[in-house]
Amino acid sequence: MIKRRVAILISGRGSNMAALIKAAAAADFPAEISLVISNKADALGLERAKASGVNTLVIESKPFGKDRAGFEKVLQAALDQHGIELICLGGFMRLFTAEFTRNWYGRMLNIHPSLLPSFPGLDPHGQALRAGVKLSGATVHFVIPETDAGPIVMQGAVPVGDHDTGDTLSERILEVEHRIYPEALRLLATGKVRIEGDVCRTAGSAASENFLVAPVVN
Numbered sequence: 506m507i508k509r510r511v512a513i514l515i516s517g518r519g520s521n522m523a524a525l526i527k528a529a530a531a532a533d534f535p536a537e538i539s540l541v542i543s544n545k546a547d548a549l550g551l552e553r554a555k556a557s558g559v560n561t562l563v564i565e566s567k568p569f570g571k572d573r574a575g576f577e578k579v580l581q582a583a584l585d586q587h588g589i590e591l592i593c594l595g596g597f598m599r600l601f602t603a604e605f606t607r608n609w610y611g612r613m614l615n616i617h618p619s620l621l622p623s624f625p626g627l628d629p630h631g632q633a634l635r636a637g638v639k640l641s642g643a644t645v646h647f648v649i650p651e652t653d654a655g656p657i658v659m660q661g662a663v664p665v666g667d668h669d670t671g672d673t674l675s676e677r678i679l680e681v682e683h684r685i686y687p688e689a690l691r692l693l694a695t696g697k698v699r700i701e702g703d704v705c706r707t708a709g710s711a712a713s714e715n716f717l718v719a720p721v722v723n
């Protein structure tokens with residue numbers, strides 16, 4: 506099987522990166538993690554990637570300051586050098602220029618810990634708790650110039666309870682993230698998703714018959 510060459514971009518602990526690396530280790534997974542790039546030298550995820558035998562690269566973004574295009578030039582050169590076909594953002598906390606996102610449109614995924622379009626941006630867990638939603642979750646989407654927006658590839662939902670804190674909610678959502686991100690990458694790498702306008706469609710898909718209702722009162 507020809508595997509698509511994927512780069513994962515991280516800034517921190519890299520748990521989604523680890524989930525993708527683990528899934529991609531399977532012989533029948535349609536993509537290989539060819540490179541992990543961090544914009545921070547001290548990102549914990551770098552050690553995890555190295556421990557898994559994945560190539561890592563640090564491109565510090567700080568020296569570039571507001572010069573996003575300058576940072577992206579170096580980034581693009583690294584992606585070209587490694588023959589990268591698809592990008593997965595995994596907690597990559599730096600905004601791109603509109604041009605970079607357009608160049609990678611349809612080939613770059615992000616994951617965000619809310620049911621987008623609700624609660625984009627910073628502190629989505631706090632936003633969800635303050636809004637009092639009873640369900641939240643995670644979203645894998647194609648990257649567009651707007652932050653935490655773009656055609657949605659896959660979502661997973663979890664209940665939110667009265668006793669949840671940002672920590673307990675983020676822990677529950679993280680499990681969903683680790684489940685849906687590899688699945689979404691699998692769909693993209695096998696050409697099963699297509700973008701129609703603002704909407705992503707999936708070949709051979711059917712909606713799940715499961716309901717998730719919250720709260721449950723006994």
Ligand code: GAR
Binds near residue numbers: 517520550595618
């Ligand atoms: C994840 O929860 C991811 O969804 C979120 O950052 C965390 C990174 O964790 N991303 C965003 O908020 C994007 N706006 P990880 O480094 O352990 O994968």
